[in-house]
Every structure is written in structure tokens, then in C-alpha cells.
Amino acid sequence: MNEYVVGIDIGSSKVCAAAGKLDKNGNIQIIGITSTPCNGLKRGIVVDIDSTAEGIKNTIEQLERMIDSKITEVYVSIPGEICDISSNRGVVAVSAGDREITQNDVDRVLKAAKIISVPSDKEIIGVVPEQFIVDGYDNITDPLGMCGIRLEVDAQIIMCQSTIISNLFKSINKAGLEGKGLVFQPMAVALAVLRAEEMKMGTLLLDIGAETTSVVLFRDNKLIFNDAIALGGNTITKDISLCLKLPQSESEKIKIKYGDLLKAQDDKDFKIKINANFDNVVEVKNSLLNEIIAARIEEIIYIIKKKLESLNYLDEVSGIVVVGGGIALTKGSIDMCKEILGKPVRIGVSEYIGAENTMHSSAVGVVKDIISSGKIVFKEEKVTKERKRNDAKSIWDDEKDDYEEDRGDGFFSKIKGFFTDFF
Template identity: 80%
Template sequence: MNEYVVGIDIGSSKVCAAAGRLDRNNKIQIIGITSTPCSGLKRGIVVDIDSTADGIIKALEQLERMIDSKIKDIYISISGEICEITSNRGVVAVSAEDREITKNDVDRVLKAAKIISVPSDKEIVGVVPEQFVVDGYDNITDPVGMCGMRLEVDAQIIMCQSTIISNLFKSINKAGFQSKGIVFQPIATALAVMNSEEMKIGTLLLDIGAETTNISVFKDNKLVLNDKLPLGGNTITNDISLCLKLPQSESEKIKIKYGNITDAFDNEDFKIKINANYDSIVEVSNNLLNDIIAARIEEIMYLLKKKLDLHGYLEEISGIVVIGGGISLVKGSIDICREILGKPVRIGIPEYIGAENTMYSSAIGVVKDVISSGKVDFKEEKITKEKKKSDVKSIWNDEDDEDNDEENDEGFFSKIKDFFTDFF
């Protein structure tokens, strides 16, 4: 699996997988995307290795059929709720004689930033550079190609408990795949649904999942706040199940189908017929259902407002981007968020054909992060392919001259094939 970068997002209710690559114009192209149910994780922690592995297998098998290619290596996202972030500075001397900074120097300074005291039960899973400093000049985003004698970096060091990472890798290995790297989920998701202006001026990324609501604030292109609320879409489902005495599965279905807390539907009450346990039909008031949903969403938004105010970012943010299928898909939830927090709110949707759904944000973000950071060099792969073609051509040249016409025909059809391969 060399032509594509595959990113997966393992959540509490589903596994999402995306495959992407660079097209001929050096733009990231998402070729395939899929999702399958999974119940092996709870709040970012593996609670059932077999169930998690099964969800990964099903998602990647579907993705293999979509892209018509075998998948071996994958990149995974790790939830912000289980990570700890600390800041550190790395310093190195530029190694080249002409004092030109290379990618090797950048790799060295990032490794230097990782030299910190790490608790015995934790490990470093990632380094996110905030800014580079060259000979005292700061706010540099990409120092490669610049000249200097001293290279520094201010970086965020991401740590996680070793047992959590170990169980996640075991699930992936049991599924028959190999993890080539970890991407921090809040940053990956921001790459997929936020623009550069939002990352700069101060924006809240609200990821409402099944079990938790993750809070990420970005300002000056940096992640300045990473927090969570222990409430999500399943909380509303549980409320419906308890109040209306319905099975969890039926509660989830009517939440998605009839959930509507807009003002226009306040007076339009009707009865919803539900097939409850033992094949009995139960009638539920639509207004009562939506009162239950609205009450919990309002509580989550007030808790969110309190959390932002506590950290001092309520007045700092200029807008809110909401993702996740837990609450954002309920009609009217965005209006409540806008009313309580007093900020412009929009739903974050990836701008890729066939992937215009908030639940795919993290998987697409993993692909974008891996490709944009240069972890995969597609140019080398292209050179390898060209070398193979030239080797084949040299074999043809050793044949008799009478086969030259067939060689030209083969070359023509080969070019046509390569064109369509690159195009699609």
C-alpha cells in the first residue's frame, strides 16, 4: 500500500477510514472513505480488543474495495481527551557548512524538544511545533532553506498512558494491519474543517461524540486549549430511554429521525409509534421527546460556557465550529449553541466530494496531516515507478528490430493507462 495514505478514526460508536493521495497538481485528493459500527472503545480507551479489531477489519475491507488496492500500513488518530499536553523548547546547531537549514535539522530540533521528564506510566506520542526560531528571529513556520547558525523550536509535547497506546496497537495488529504513526485528533480535525483565518483569529472546535464532548480552542495557528465534557450523544439517548421507558436502540432511532428542537415545531405535536419490547407498540408524544432532547443539549451548552469562562477563553473566541454526529445532527441544536454562547456557529463539513459529513472529519484530517507534513514522499514512489518502466523498456530494446512497431503500440497504451490512473 504505497500509493495511498490511509487514516482511521476509532470512536466510541464507529470506525471511520479514509484513503488519500496527491494528484498531479500536488493537491490532496480523498479517493475513498467509509465507516462501520464499533463498540470496542469508551471515551478513547480500548475496553474490548476483539470488538475494536473487528471494527477496524470491516472498515478497511470496505475501503480496500473502494480504492481497489491492498492496505497494509495505516495512520491512526488519538483522542485529545486521553492525552496530556506540555510545552518545551528544543535547540540545535545547524549542521551544514553553508549554514542552510535542512529537513534533517528540523527533525533534530523536534527530537531535542522531546527531551523532557516523562512519568514512568506515560510515553510521548507526538510533537506539534508552535514556532521555529532562527538566530533569535521567531514566528517562523517553516525554516527549511533559510540560513542560520542556531535553530530552536517551541513545541507542544503530547503524552499518553502507555497501557492505552499499547492496547490500541494490539487491536490494530490483531486486525492484521500495522500503524505507521499517530496523529493528534484535535489538530487533524481542525485541518479538515477549519480554514486558516479561523485558526488564526481564535475559534472553538466543538467535537460532540457519543460519549464525550471535546473542546479545542485554536488561536494564532496554535492549539491553546484542550478539554472535555463527559457528556455526548449517548447521554441524550439514555435520557430518552429512561424517561420514555424504551430500548436503547429505539431511543437512538427516534432521536435521529424525530429530533427537532427548532421553534417552528413547538406546537406541532403528534404521536410517534414505536415497536418496544415484546412486540408491543408504544405511542410517544413528539413534543415530549424533543423537550427531553432540548433539556440535555441546553445543559451541555451551559456547561461548555462555564468551562470556557473558567479557562478565560469565552471572550477570546470569535466563532464556533461544531462537528460530530452526537448532537450536531439534531435540528435546532446549532441555534441553541448560538443563543447560549453568543457566538457565530457553523457545522464543520470536509470539502471533499463524497465526504461531506462531519463524522468523517478526523479520518480525513489524519490523511491531510500525514501528507502535508511530508511523512510520505510520493515523489520517491513516482521515481521508483518510472525506473520500473525504464527497465521494461530496456528489455524491449534488446528484442529484434521487427518488434519496434509493437513496442510503440505498447508504449502508447501504457501512457493512456497511466493517464487514467493518475486522473482517477
């Protein structure tokens, strides 16, 4: 029995955490959300276990004060750029005598899809079904209860290096917490900010972090493209520091406070006073600062455009949703994105009150993903017969328990955070 579900997103510059639960009407509520600085990760990989553990611990302590409850268990998002995705097909014969497809048949076909060659340094951490096929009829999202002889599944196999996951869980354990499971970050963010129709029509999700920018394309409720570029918010901070000869700490402050691409060509220029090294005060033109910021953001967007064009994905994009830190919130960045990519662009905002900040999208998505999967039973939760009828198998499976049954509902319940223990 659990009172809250806690999801954390460990990034290159900060750790975000969110706590949520079901209300009496069965709706998900985000009760608390917070973040603290952390520099123990670089591009999704733990480079300092102690620093990462300290950042996690500080964040959880703040969250505990917000929700007035002790936190011992957390679910963690895993960045898409450190995962490999392979496609495979699983095939099984329907076992029931009356040829009705049962949950056992779905479990077996998902296991069959995992029979692929896996490098020695990696492990399969989950399966995302794209479609089920019953006796040759494809595009089936839920085959339970249907009749057939042959059941197939086209699935995406998610793999990651075992050492990366082990170091991540060691950091969580060192913070005094138990890591209960992982959630594939692109799916968590999509669950938090994308609308149902956007998942079908072809939406590009740009998650701009400190060190990397994640580029994910969804169409027909499927993840069809997942990549990342090694540029992010910290790149702009370093540019400002180098060009204006300022400490990076001061460069980050003025980037957040004065960053405005709409003023890069503003005739009404003014100077910004900054405390540089050795208590020296220097003055920087606001227009120059924003020209530096604009140049790097423009480069990032053009790199994304070229990447999509080279793979013939740009024409499949009907809209763009941007989440992340400073770049997403920089005034004028959305207009620049519209101009360069030629697509409608919006800021990805969560539907939950108090969780509208785009930096918290991943943590909120983890909470929503786990709760909607039906894995957690709350003290006050009353499960109705209708919900039981809608329960379906989660395809994120426990590696050590031979992929035991987890239950959820809907498309995203089929990509739920999986329970695992790599050490």
C-alpha cells in the same frame, strides 16, 4: 510505493475509514469512505480488543469493496482527551560555519525540546512547534535558510500512556492490518474542516462524539486549549431511554429520525409510534422527545461555556465550528449554540466530494495529513522541483529509530502522524 492512504478513526460507537490519493495534478482526492458500528472503545480507551478488531475489520472490508483494492496498512487518529500536552523550550547552537540554519539544526532543537521529565507509564509521541526563535527574534515559523548563532523553539510535547497505544495497535493487528502511524485527532479534524483564516483568528472546534465532547481552541495557527467533557450523543440516548422507558436501540433510532429542537415548542404536536419491549407499541409525543434532547444539548453547551469562562478563553473565540455525529446534525442545535455562546457557529464540512458528513472528519483529516506530509510516494505521483524545495521536517518522529527524518510542507506538515511501535 502506495496506491492509497487509509485513515481510520475508532470511536466509542463506530469505526470510520477513508482512503485517499493524489490525482495527476497533485491534488488530494478522497476515493472511498465508510463506517460501521463498534463498541470496543470507551472515551478513547480500548475496553474490548476483540470487539474493536472486529469493527475495524468490517469497516476495512467495506472500504476495500468500495475502492477495489486490498488494504494492509492504516494510519490511526488518537483522541486528544487521552493525551497530555506540556510546553517546553529547546535551545541549540547553529552548527554550520556560515551560520546558516539547516535541517539538522531544526532536528536537534526539536530533540532538545523533548528533554523533559516523563512519567514512567507514559511516552512522548510527538512535538508540535509553536514558534522558532533565532538570536532572540521570535514568531518564526520556518527557520530553514536563515542565519543565526542560537536557535530556539517553543514547543508542545504530546504524551500518552504506553498501554493505551499498545492496546490500540493490538486491535489493529488482530484485524489483520499494520498500523503505520498515529495522527493527533484534534489536528486531523482541524486540517479537514478549518479554513486557514480560522486557524489564525481564534476558532473553537467542538467534536461531539458518542461518549465525549472534545473542546479545542486554535489561534495564530497554534493549539492553545485542548479539553473534553464526558458527555456526548450516547448521553442523550440514555436520557430518552430512561424518561420514556424505551430500549436504547429504539431510543437511538427516534433521536436520529425525529430529533429537531425547532419543534420542541411547536404547537403542531404529533405522536410517534415505537416498538418497545415484548412487541408492545407505545406512543410518544414528539414535543416531549425533543424537550429531552434539547435539555441535554443545552447542558453540554453551558458546560463548555463555563469551562471557557473559567479559563478566560471565551473572549478569545471569534467563531465556532461543530463536527461529530447526531448532535451536530440535529436541527436547531446550531441555533442553540449561537444563542448560549454568543458566537458565530457553523457545521464543519470537508471540502472533498463525498466526504461532507461531519462524522467522517477525523478519518478524512488523517488521510489529508499523511498525504500532505510527503511521507507517501504514489505510483502515479510526479514530484516537482518546487515541491522538493517546499519540503520540511515532520515533527512527529519514530521513537524506535531515534527520531529519523520525515519530510512534509506547511504548518500541518509539522504535526504529522508519527510512526511508532510500542510492543
